[in-house]
Amino acid sequence: MTTLDSYDFSGKKALVRVDFNxxxxxxxxxxxxxxxxxxxxxISKILNDGGSVILMSHLGRPKDGPTEKxxxxxxxxxxxxxxxxxxxxxxxxxxxxxxxxxxxxxxxxVLLLENLRFYKEEEKGxxxxxxxxxxxxxxxxxxxxxxxxxxxxxxxxxGKFFKDxxxxxxxxxxxxxxxxxxxxxxxxFTAIMGGAKISDKILIIERLLDKVDNLIIGGGxxxxxxxxxxxxxxxxxxxxxxxxxxxxxxxxxxAKGINLVLPVDxxxxxxxxxDADRKVVEAGNIPDEWEGLDIGPxxxxxxSDIIKKSKTVLWNGPMGVFEFxxxxxxxxxxxxxVVSVTEDNDAFSLIGGGDSASAINNAGxxxxxxxxxxxxxxxxxxxxxxxxxxVAALQA
Ligand SMILES: Nc1ncnc2c1ncn2[C@@H]1O[C@H](COP(=O)(O)OP(=O)(O)O)[C@@H](O)[C@H]1O
Ligand SMILES: O=C(OP(=O)(O)O)[C@H](O)COP(=O)(O)O
Numbered sequence: 001m002t003t004l005d006s007y008d009f010s011g012k013k014a015l016v017r018v019d020f021n022x023x024x025x026x027x028x029x030x031x032x033x034x035x036x037x038x039x040x041x042x043i044s045k046i047l048n049d050g051g052s053v054i055l056m057s058h059l060g061r062p063k064d065g066p067t068e069k070x071x072x073x074x075x076x077x078x079x080x081x082x083x084x085x086x087x088x089x090x091x092x093x094x095x096x097x098x099x100x101x102x103x104x105x106x107x108x109x110v111l112l113l114e115n116l117r118f119y120k121e122e123e124k125g126x127x128x129x130x131x132x133x134x135x136x137x138x139x140x141x142x143x144x145x146x147x148x149x150x151x152x153x154x155x156x157x158x159g160k161f162f163k164d165x166x167x168x169x170x171x172x173x174x175x176x177x178x179x180x181x182x183x184x185x186x187x188x189f190t191a192i193m194g195g196a197k198i199s200d201k202i203l204i205i206e207r208l209l210d211k212v213d214n215l216i217i218g219g220g221x222x223x224x225x226x227x228x229x230x231x232x233x234x235x236x237x238x239x240x241x242x243x244x245x246x247x248x249x250x251x252x253x254x255a256k257g258i259n260l261v262l263p264v265d266x267x268x269x270x271x272x273x274x275d276a277d278r279k280v281v282e283a284g285n286i287p288d289e290w291e292g293l294d295i296g297p298x299x300x301x302x303x304s305d306i307i308k309k310s311k312t313v314l315w316n317g318p319m320g321v322f323e324f325x326x327x328x329x330x331x332x333x334x335x336x337x338v339v340s341v342t343e344d345n346d347a348f349s350l351i352g353g354g355d356s357a358s359a360i361n362n363a364g365x366x367x368x369x370x371x372x373x374x375x376x377x378x379x380x381x382x383x384x385x386x387x388x389x390x391v392a393a394l395q396a
Contacts, residue, residue, distance in 0.1 A: 234286035
């Protein structure tokens, strides 16, 4: 793979696929700009070499062509401010305006294209569409790690239309850190899995059973484990058809001598709301009309003790509905333990998943862990051992 550092962009127009799929509020303001900030070193390297940059990305999942809500024009000012440089905007990613603006681009200038997914051809991996995009630049830089698990026109198919294909700094750092975690992990290795859906994470949990010493399971997915073991979980999140699977995982962990740890207590609520009535009960002892929205204080302590004795930590998925401040304590306690083991025990800590990353960033701990991934699904698929189409395209 050609690295960014080994390539001289002087006089070149670099067509850079980034993942600017950032959360926007109802006023179209960005609520977490991590993914934008992450790309600045890549953009700066190209500009400093004397090249120009054409940025392309998707935003959200628009279904019916151009939509105000999903326009990348909302990112022009924030990006200009972060870069300290005016960013030009093409209100279509292909066609006359994009072609003219790209052709007129001077060394040192940056152009952002409108949302690629305004064309259904993007997600279909359409070759003609990929070829049209490719005409805009001299070299393709793939830096959209968060979207590298999609075989889309701009993330993978486009590669065949370029002689020069370069791996951006974000991609490189993500792959290096994931590799370090999986292949060179110091022990004890603790994985903390949380969030809502077991079905999304089952493959990674199985793969981790071959790697880790401790597997901590919290968050919404833990209630399916509890129910399968005969507990009462009230109205808590349940994937009923995954109960057998959770029992199999428990057995597999036992057979491999892995410490699989589940919550012993939980914070329950009488409705799904920040101002719900709440109390702490033992895990598996939740009354009918109540639901578990956070791990309890004893659990937070047990989990934290294990984390603090680790040398390698992977964290994916919050411990509760951290978006409600009254149910964020468990997630924050885990964030603190991960920071503490990183700083005091010299551990390597990697946080993956959009929600986990925003939980750690919102708590102000983003720069106190070893690495916060910009990928959710992409990181998990990479760790499951899948070849990401965006990586394969760079290697072809
Ligand atoms: N006990 C719970 N009940 C309902 N939802 C939960 C619970 N615990 C966590 N969640 C929700 O899970 C979501 C995050 O899950 P997920 O997408 O799997 O995480 P990530 O994006 O970090 O991979 C959050 O929106 C959070 O509110
Ligand atoms: O936000 C993303 O994925 P993630 O929610 O798994 O982190 C990427 O931008 C990919 O978006 P997609 O899942 O609509 O293809």
